[in-house]
Amino acid sequence: MGRYLIRRLLQTVVILLVISAITFFLFWATPANPALLICGKDCNTETVAQVNATYGFDDPLIVQYGTYMQGLLSPGGRTIGSEGSERECPWPCFGESYQNGIPVWDSISDAFPATLWLATGAAVLWLFFGVMLGLIAALRKGKLIDKLSVGIALFGVSFPTIVFGYLLLFLFIVKLQWIPFPDTANAALFTVGPVKWLQFYILPWITLALVFAALYTRLTRANMIDTMNEDYIRTARAKGLSERTVVFKHGLRSALTPIVTIFGLDLGGLLGGAVITEQIFSITGLGKLAIDSVLGNDLPAIMGVVLFAAIFVVVANIVVDVLYAFIDPRVRLS
């Protein structure tokens, strides 16, 4: 187990480094002239040269990458700016926004709580409903309720988030007016109180959860049907165990193991920003930060969010792998 963990950790570090390098070179190698992007309208040769010196755009790309990584890896962060106008950028330093000069890390940590709430709430919803529907469908295979669940799941998978989100918004906010229009400011649980907080998040949760709930229903159903046909289930029944024990302790437990893997990856991905849901319901989370930086051509911010999101996916990956090794002993042996 120890060796497995160490190997996985090392792999993760390598993957993160590779991703950071690819991301950096993709984004930094592409724009024709970052200096022009920064100095904007009043650009002349002099200011461009100055900007180039300040941001180090004259250095070879590999040196720039080194500087960038220094800000992320060295505990002291790094300094930004040329001689005379240097300023400290404490760890973790993702650079400063071209648009407003705010350190990218500040924007990310400001936006993250909203995304965290959004993703976690949705995850609770989809896990609960997905697994429950899938389980019921599998146990009543071929019956009406099974066909109904399968139908609902297929419908859910086919509902594009933009369509479903606006449908909810139209129904509950515009038509029925059960919920007020989402404010541009994020609702924080401790400042607005639980009722407003729930009103703010409930529709985004449902929107985000729908597709995943549908996928998990299908997955749970398929796994559960396979598992219940295994020999050890027959053995368990033959031993005279109650149906409840057979289904939950022997069946569901093993049917859920693959779901653990997928759940970790999905949640990891969503923590990097649920762009569309945030856009529909005006939540200023990571996804909104990402799209705003993309539309504003704000390279350091784009790079920061993408890298931050990638870290989540990779970390989720390793957490899932380790969990999996605990749940399923066969993984450790290979």
Add this chain to the structure above:
Amino acid sequence: MTLGVTEAQSPEGGLPADHLAETAEAKQIEGRSLGQIAWARLKKDKIAIASAIIILLIIAVAVFAPLIVKLNGFPPDQFNKTNADGSPLLNTRDGGIPIGGLWGSGTSSEHWLGVEPQNGRDVFSRLVYGTRVSLLVALGGTIIAIVIGTVVGMVSGYFRGWVDTLLSRLMDIMLSFPSLLFVMALTPVIADRGQDLFGIPDDNKLRMGVLMFVLGFFGWAYLARIVRGQTLSLREREFVEAARSLGAGPGYVIFRQILPNLLPTLLVYTTLLIPSYITAEAALSFLGVGIKEPTSSWGRMIADASDWIESNPLYLFFPGLALFITVLAFNLLGDSVRDALDPRAGRG
């Protein structure tokens, strides 16, 4: 082992005739091939037939878009101010909301699905042309993803060793990318770059190409993993061993013997990848990084319409419905194809 065909025979040197005869004979004994059985099953599946018909209709709409738009006579980019009888179409004092029609959408015998607020462009014509964008981008992206995924997966699974290690790590890395974020961030950057480097204007033809490329490029890794797994088991089968002992090279084995056996998987994956790319294109255009004005795209229409959700909900409803029906039809067909090709379901 090295890549490419070395001392082995060229594919045209081919299999000895008796091998071919053998497989033909084997088929006869077996009865029907998986393909024939799947086809027979699909023909009995009412949902499959219905969704296939809908898909064909959608494709027809995309192909014959200019003809269809001629029916109502409003080009998708044309700004309309008045009806045929000269009465105003839009309420200029009220922010340009259409006058009349169902729920203030401006539906009429001229504009079947109403008009856009402010500009007065015909919603039906824009929807019809949006079909083209959706299908083209999704199809292009799918083809790119399938080709890369299949080749990488087969090479990885067939050659094993360091090639496999390298490619498998590459797949891991590709799967670790937050792909929607990446696609979102890269599309405008690449489109910009195309303008600077090659002098191609950043118009929507370039944008569509970039979308296909980026979607395909970030979508192949999962398929490659599946293909790799199947190739690993296929390469140990007797018919591959037989071909190799007769001197067939890697190129021949991979493309003539392993690839045909992967076709069911690829078919299912294609029908499921297309709807997910249709959704992705709509999402990107919705976010403002995909297709731009004046070309119409369903995602773009939804983004525009979201500003009018209170005064003119139908404007939002039509592109949403088009997107939903298209995605649902492809998903339903994909599911039916998968069920039909499932060998475990018993060959009946």
